[in-house]
Amino acid sequence: MKIKLVIIVLFFINTMSAQKIYFSAKAANDSLILEKNISDFAAKSVGKYEKSKGLDSLEKQLKLEILAGRFKNAVTTIGKYRNVFANSKYACTRFVNYEIYALAKDIEKNERTVFPKALEKAFNIKYAELPEKYSFRVAEIFSEDIPLQRTKLKKGLMALKNDSIANAAALGLAMSYLDLKVSSQIQSKVTDLLILKDKERYTIESFNLKTSGGGNVEITIMRRKGNEKPLPVILTNNIYAGKYDYAVGKRAVAYDYVGVVVNTRGKRNSPDEIEPFEHESHDLYDVVDWISKQPWCNGKVGMIGGSYLGFSQWGAVKKLHPALKTIVPQVSVGIGIDYPMTNNVFMSYMLQWIAYVTNNKLTDESDFRNFAKWDSINTAWYKSGKSFRALNSVKGIRDKIFQRWLDHPSYDKFWKDMVPYKEDFSKINIPVLTTTGFYDDDQLGAMYYFREHLKYNKNANHYVVMGPYDHGGAQSYGVNILRGYKVDPVARINISDLAFSWFDYILKDGMKPELLKDKINIQIMDTNEWLHVPALEKSHNSKLKLYFTKKENEQLVLTKDKPGVLNSTKQIVDFKNRDDKDVYFKVGKSDSIKINNSLVYQTEVLDKDLIISGAFNAQIKAALNKKDMDITISLIQIKPDNKIFFLSDFLGRASYAENREKRRLLEPGKIETIPVVNSMFVSKKIPKGSKLVVILGVNKNSAYQVNYGTGKDVSEETIDDATEPLNIEWYNDSYIEIPTIEK
Incomplete structure (x- = not known):
């Protein structure tokens, strides 16, 4: 009976998500029909989001309200969004383009004036409300890529067939339609109005300095x-x-x-x-x-x-x-x-970023935001098994800066000359x-x-x-919600205010910012408190040392007890296989962690609260059949309600673990000691009833170089260098040290 009920529920959910609604196919070629269909859809759909307080739902609500002609409601919803997102004073420019558009449409309707005049009036009303200290980036909001928005709408219109469309597709089409409509109708005019305001308020000069x-x-x-x-x-x-x-x-x-x-x-x-x-x-x-x-x-x-x-x-x-x-x-x-490398591992993103800043004299926003393009480039390279140096040639890109950077896999003079070094x-x-x-x-x-x-x-x-x-x-x-975490009120500060209070202190003999009670100022998540200490090493007063071991039933665990008998856990990574299937570690009924090419170690349930504060170190003991590997470590909290919370991570090349300036290859078959010393700093209270999970593994994906372990320059290695799979023995005297605060 339970099985039948589950099947019925799943059928109902799938039916609702794929539900078709009426939408005239003629709308693809008739703007009046398109506007009417979208307006009707918006009026019928907006009620689904009116009781929700989530940011995504509030965004959909405000946009559907505009499409349905409920302009005053939309302005109110924009205010709600800002309050949920962050301090509304700081977030005063969020959706300001939609707010000005909605105000203008409301003025146009109620004052029976033409839209250009209504738009100018709406702009002046809103501009007068914006606090100068927090609205300095408002002009950027009116620089949307209209051709890109038009292309996105055209793709959405291609789904219109047989006078029906899936509900989700209709929502996406409506959002694309509004984005283009707002940008095309107000962007140019508002930009001109902002220039006029700038001329009234500022003296601006530009010139070239040799x-x-x-x-x-x-x-x-x-x-x-x-x-x-x-x-x-x-x-x-x-x-x-x-x-x-x-x-x-x-x-x-x-x-x-x-x-x-x-x-x-x-x-x-x-x-x-x-x-x-x-x-x-x-x-x-x-x-x-x-x-x-x-x-x-x-x-x-x-x-x-x-x-x-x-x-x-x-x-x-x-x-x-x-x-x-x-x-x-x-x-x-x-x-x-x-x-462009993290602990000596180069990232694929560097190619996208280089294009962003070098394609023209300004920035190539359209190309940079074409995430589908860059994802396809990275995926195509990964699937091809070509060398990392060939990444820029996958889609015919030529980039000498990319190649120049790859010539320096060590932290050498090339990098040192750009910033202070040692003395x-x-x-x-x-x-x-x-x-x-x-x-x-x-x-x-x-x-x-x-x-x-x-x-x-x-x-x-x-x-x-x-x-x-x-x-x-x-x-x-600071925002109110970050990665699903409700940020403590004391952390929701304005960094610009802090910075200019600092400038007042140093450059104008003002008061030192109140937050800076000591040299190191850290907000401990889930305590609503700041930690103020004179030195970074004082950010903790103890360390939790946990060994990577396994029980007799082969379960991998983190334990405080140093193992009495040395043994290992074997892992095999086949670098020839490019049809990787994602592997997940399930937590509770609904949450899971992706663990591709990794092992999962976990503690027992914590019997008391724990405060983590600092960057973890680790000492990995491993023997492998290659000369190198790129190690990944993630530290995760499993909360008492079985929800996952990411804490910290590490990615680094084993051959540079001792010295980022000089590579030392591993000796195949020998048990090596690999130090991990440059992970991400985090500070958070972990309540009793939680577990800590460490995911230990090897990097193998399209986001970074693939290290085949030959000992050659990793940028030159190809899938032909994979030969036999990487065989690792992770030894149980490996450990992680997590900095903690004990009260």
């Missing part, structure tokens, strides 16, 4: 109109040339500074070649020198920016100019550390504020600079703020 190294860089200066007194300058070095240049300049002005943005060589009007990362350590000294001599500068310069812009600041202090008084590197790319850090005596997050893609880079700075300069005036932020959040503001 550096002493022979390069040419584009400089844009933004000042508040009417303000003639010299001010400190906030400088940002930006390879992502475009409207973002004006955005960060406006932000500096909003906080009462002069904003200066320099574009790297080859960008905007620079005639040079675009060579990412290679010239900042030379060019930025000249840029700071020029700024410091201008009448609108009081002789003090600070730098800010995230990701590449964070890296740039470390490039700038390799040769420190006296006028550069402080830097605020956010989510800084650790060049050669975490990008260079000892000369950096200006205050530094680093921000990063537990889920920041460049956390390893940000923390590399911090550790090296403290290692070579014992008196370094360097502060760190870290919490439950991703790459975007740690350079903007």
Whole structure:
């Protein structure tokens, strides 16, 4: 009886998800019929989302309300979305394009005016409401790729057959239709209106500066109109040339500074070649020198920016100019550390990113956002078994920068010349504020600079703020929900406010930001508390040492007890097989973890609360039949309700585990000791009733190089080098050390 009931339920669910609704096939070629059908669909469908509080449902609700002509309702829903997403003051620009459109349509309807006039009125109303400090990036929202949106809509219209369409397809079609409609009807006009507002508020100048190294860089200066007194300058070095240049300049002005943005060589009007990362350590000294001599500068310069812009600041202090008084590197790319390789393993994403910044003088947004294209390139390369060097030729791409980077698999002079190295850090005596997050893609880079700075300069005036932020959040503001986790209220801070409070402290003799109670400031998830300590090693006071072992029934476990008898667990990875089927480790009734080419070790249920705080280390004892392998380790919490929560991970090449600068191949058949020392930092309370899970394995997918273990340059290896499968013996005296706080 139960089996029959399950079958009936599954049949009902599948029937509902595949339900067909009426939708005229003529809509594919008749815009009036299309609009009528979509409006009817929206009116019938919007009620499904009105009681939901999730972000995805709120987004669908607000868009369906606009399509159904319920414009005031849509504006209200946009406000609800912002409140759920983050502090609504910080998130004031989320869906601002849809908000202005809805306001304009409501004005058009109720005031019986033409849409262009209604749009201008709606824009002026909304612009007046936007807080200047938090709306600096509003112009970027009005730079959607309209041709790409049009192509997406056309693809959706291809599903219209026999006057019917699946409900899910209709929803997707409606969303695509609205996206294009909003962009095409308001984007150009609002952009013009924003330019007029900028002219009213700012003095903007742009010109080319020739550096002493022979390069040419584009400089844009933004000042508040009417303000003639010299001010400190906030400088940002930006390879992502475009409207973002004006955005960060406006932000500096909003906080009462002069904003200066320099574009790297080859960008905007620079005639040079675009060579990412290679010239900042030379060019930025000249840029700071020029700024410091201008009448609108009081002789003090600070730098800010995230990701590449964070890296740039470390490039700038390799040769420190006296006028550069402080830097605020956010989510800084650790060049050669975490990008374009992570612990010496090159990533496929590097090719997509290189195209993004080098295809033209600005940024190739359309190509970069074509994720299907890049996924197909990476998949085609992986399936082909060609060398990683051939990745750029899979679809006829030619890229010398990609090839140049691959020539440097060790952390060698090529990378070292771009940022401070060893003793260079000892000369950096200006205050530094680093921000990063537990889920920041460049956390390893940000923390590399911090550790090296403290290692070579014992008196370094360097502060760190870290919490439950991703790459975007740690350079903007904390959201309310991150990866399904409800972020503690104390962590929902505005990073821009923090940064400019820091600038006020250093450049204007203001008060030190209240959050910076000590050099290291870490938000411990699920405690609603910040941890303030003087040094990184003080972020924990104990370590949980767990051995990778197995019981007599072959179950793999993590145990505190060092095994009395040495034994091993065997794993086989066939690099010739490119038809990999995903393998999952099931947790509870509904959650699972992908464990391709990995083993799963887990603890017993915790009998007391545990606070993890820090980056785990591990010592892996293994014997294999190859000379190398790329190791993956993931640390995961299984919560008392059997839900999975990702904590931290590691990816690294075994032959570089001891020294990222020099490769030491493994000896086949010998039990090797492989240290793991550069994992992701996390801080979180793990309540009793939870389990800890460690997934230990070997990297083999399209996102990274495939290391076949021959000992040759991994970028040159092909599937022909796979020969026999990789055979690993993971020994039970291997262990992981998890930093903890014991109270």
